[in-house]
Amino acid sequence: MTEVVIVYYSAFGHIATLSEAIAKGVERVEGVRYKLVRIPEFNDPSIRVVNQRSNQKEEGLGQHFKLTKRVEDYDRVQEEQASIPIAAMEDLRLADGIIWGFPTYLGSMPAQVKSFLDQAGQFCTTGDLEGKPTALFTSAGSIHGGHEATLLSSLVPLLHLGMLFVGLPYTENPEYLTDQAIGCSPYGVSTLAGPDGSRIPVEEELTMASRLGERVARIAKAFTVAKPFDK
Numbered sequence: 001m002t003e004v005v006i007v008y009y010s011a012f013g014h015i016a017t018l019s020e021a022i023a024k025g026v027e028r029v030e031g032v033r034y035k036l037v038r039i040p041e042f043n044d045p046s047i048r049v050v051n052q053r054s055n056q057k058e059e060g061l062g063q064h065f066k067l068t069k070r071v072e073d074y075d076r077v078q079e080e081q082a083s084i085p086i087a088a089m090e091d092l093r094l095a096d097g098i099i100w101g102f103p104t105y106l107g108s109m110p111a112q113v114k115s116f117l118d119q120a121g122q123f124c125t126t127g128d129l130e131g132k133p134t135a136l137f138t139s140a141g142s143i144h145g146g147h148e149a150t151l152l153s154s155l156v157p158l159l160h161l162g163m164l165f166v167g168l169p170y171t172e173n174p175e176y177l178t179d180q181a182i183g184c185s186p187y188g189v190s191t192l193a194g195p196d197g198s199r200i201p202v203e204e205e206l207t208m209a210s211r212l213g214e215r216v217a218r219i220a221k222a223f224t225v226a227k228p229f230d231k
Ligand SMILES: Cc1cc2nc3c(=O)[nH]c(=O)nc-3n(C[C@H](O)[C@H](O)[C@H](O)COP(=O)(O)O)c2cc1C
Pocket: 009, 010, 011, 012, 013, 014, 015, 016, 049, 050, 102, 103, 104, 105, 106, 107, 108, 138, 139, 140, 141, 142, 143, 144, 145, 146, 147, 193, 197
């Protein structure tokens, strides 16, 4: 059985929702199963950006971002995903394919995810992740907030680990040929959360997420049989 591991971090639930759609796509491929794991929040509450902001006044920019609601959403989502196993290095080592999901923070990956990837740096010397198909999904507050930049810059550490990047081609995903503000691009899946986080992933984004899951699953399965990178 081929296994695709979906590793995600989500503060407000958008990435968690996309993870489920990705998983559905993986499941469509016979002989492939998925494992969903999450990167945990930092232990030190003083470095959780969301909690730090909770005592700010809801005026000016704060009003636009509805900070109180964000803190409530954050607490609810943390509780909802408590039963998802915490990602371990062994999950990466045993995976036949790895799909990474996390929100866009300041136009790039959250520190929680970078910290996890830095631990995975050990595989640069062992080569354990080399040749594994990999793909990315993200969410951003707005269409101009850097979702494509996040996907592109997050590719760099994956290349250091020797993984093979799987994108989201136009022919399979005509949904993003639109003048509507929706996520996704040739670089991977994305959704837009809106400034107050109230926008939820739309059908087109979920469809493209499931297709990316299926695409990685097909490649992982083919590689499991062919073993093109066996040393
Ligand atoms: C610290 C921080 C930085 C953020 N930076 C950006 C950003 O650069 N661009 C953007 O569009 N949204 C930004 N956002 C909004 C998040 O991308 C949005 O809340 C996230 O995509 C929601 O995903 P989630 O529900 O899975 O946590 C930021 C949010 C936080 C907390």
